[in-house]
Amino acid sequence: MKRIPVEELKPGMIFDKPVYVNNDVLLNSYQPLKKSDYERLIEWKIDAVYTEGNLLQKEKFEDELRDIISDISDLANTYDTSDIYFFAEDDTLATSAIEKHQEFISIVKDCFQKVKENKDFNSSELRNAANNLVSLVNKNRRLSFKLIFGTPKLEDYLYYTAVNTAILAIMTAQTMGYSRLHLINIALGGFLHDIGMTKISPDILYKKEQLTQTELNIMKKHPFYGYQILRRINAFPEDVNLIVLQHHERADGSGYPYGFVSSQISDYAKIVGICDTYVAMCHERSYRKAKTPPLIMKTLLKEEIGKMDPNVLKMFTYTVGVYPIGSFVELTDNSIGEVMLQNINVITKPTVKLYTQGNKKIDPPTIINLAKEEREGLSIKRVLASEETKEFLRKIRGK
Numbered sequence: 001m002k003r004i005p006v007e008e009l010k011p012g013m014i015f016d017k018p019v020y021v022n023n024d025v026l027l028n029s030y031q032p033l034k035k036s037d038y039e040r041l042i043e044w045k046i047d048a049v050y051t052e053g054n055l056l057q058k059e060k061f062e063d064e065l066r067d068i069i070s071d072i073s074d075l076a077n078t079y080d081t082s083d084i085y086f087f088a089e090d091d092t093l094a095t096s097a098i099e100k101h102q103e104f105i106s107i108v109k110d111c112f113q114k115v116k117e118n119k120d121f122n123s124s125e126l127r128n129a130a131n132n133l134v135s136l137v138n139k140n141r142r143l144s145f146k147l148i149f150g151t152p153k154l155e156d157y158l159y160y161t162a163v164n165t166a167i168l169a170i171m172t173a174q175t176m177g178y179s180r181l182h183l184i185n186i187a188l189g190g191f192l193h194d195i196g197m198t199k200i201s202p203d204i205l206y207k208k209e210q211l212t213q214t215e216l217n218i219m220k221k222h223p224f225y226g227y228q229i230l231r232r233i234n235a236f237p238e239d240v241n242l243i244v245l246q247h248h249e250r251a252d253g254s255g256y257p258y259g260f261v262s263s264q265i266s267d268y269a270k271i272v273g274i275c276d277t278y279v280a281m282c283h284e285r286s287y288r289k290a291k292t293p294p295l296i297m298k299t300l301l302k303e304e305i306g307k308m309d310p311n312v313l314k315m316f317t318y319t320v321g322v323y324p325i326g327s328f329v330e331l332t333d334n335s336i337g338e339v340m341l342q343n344i345n346v347i348t349k350p351t352v353k354l355y356t357q358g359n360k361k362i363d364p365p366t367i368i369n370l371a372k373e374e375r376e377g378l379s380i381k382r383v384l385a386s387e388e389t390k391e392f393l394r395k396i397r398g399k
């Protein structure tokens with residue numbers, strides 16, 4: 001293990017392997033060094049930390065992310081988010097996950113409604129829901145992910161996106177190596193991040209046209225209102241309250257309500273902030289059409305590189321990928337398969353489970369990692385739309 005003197009450390013530094021103090025983990029891989037942890041090292045007069053990893057550079061991350069933008073080809077824009085939200089009729093696991101998803105939405109809706117009526121909501125029910133959602137994502141990551149691409153009813157939009165943001169935030173935090181307790185708090189933050197919207201007039205909240213500057217300024221107060229609500233209820237750790245307050249802050253200071261910079265924003269809030277942005281882009285609003293997943297990723301990266309914490313952005317990008325897990329894709333050699341896993345350094349080349357090679361069925365299906373595939377030029381040609389996928393699966397299963 002390498003020895004790193006504490007005087008060489010700075011808050012915000014990120015390593016690609018865990019960093020240890022004595023025998024305890026100070027930092028998980030890809031987790032920035034918090035200012036408070038850094039100050040504790042100084043206070044305790046620790047002279048060095050140890051790691052087998054290397055320091056990662058912000059600029060290097062941003063360059064890698066820029067490369068991804070140019071790698072996302074326009075060919076990928078032939079399918080829609082709704083093409084991912086499909087489940088085979090006989091898929092009992094999916095049916096139960098969809099039911100649970102609905103239950104989470106109802107629980108969040110109930111909380112928001114209680115707050116609207118100035119009543120207290122049942123915080124332990126919400127905590128249980130966060131715990132159960134972490135279990136659902138742990139048990140079936142692929143299925144949970146597909147759930148976020150459904151279409152919410154307009155009146156349920158807030159609660160639907162709250163649950164979906166929580167799903168994505170749990171997955172991103174898992175990628176970053178957070179433990180279960182952290183995942184539950186992050187899920188709670190996902191559920192509650194827009195609770196301050198209950199204080200915004202429905203005329204503004206559900207306005208069909210683009211908001212005026214005055215209306216936008218009113219909207220921008222929702223993180224602050226949300227924080228006030230949670231402080232009054234006093235049922236959650238401050239870490240959760242801070243997600244609500246800071247989910248629209250950006251690392252470069254361009255966010256709101258305070259214009260905080262990276263070191264002032266909690267890591268939880270950074271994760272929920274980026275997941276919230278992605279989820280919002282998934283759903284059609286009256287003034288904004290839903291987009292295809294590769295296009296959403298491209299737009300998100302174009303808008304957020306330089307604003308978002310590059311480490312969190314990279315971990316998020318790796319979690320979601322350009323072709324989300326569960327998408328059915330056709331490769332350049334005409335074989336068809338399902339995206340199973342993302343690859344951290346080449347996110348346009350995931351690991352795919354192949355069901356056919358050309359027109360021939362492969363039984364059992366084979367798994368190939370496109371990032372490591374030696375056949376020259378083998379890559380994703382297009383993504384199948386949901387009807388096409390259903391038809392393909394029927395054919396493969398001989399039904």
Ligand SMILES: [Fe+2]
Pocket residue numbers: 193194222223247248
């Ligand atoms: Fe928000």
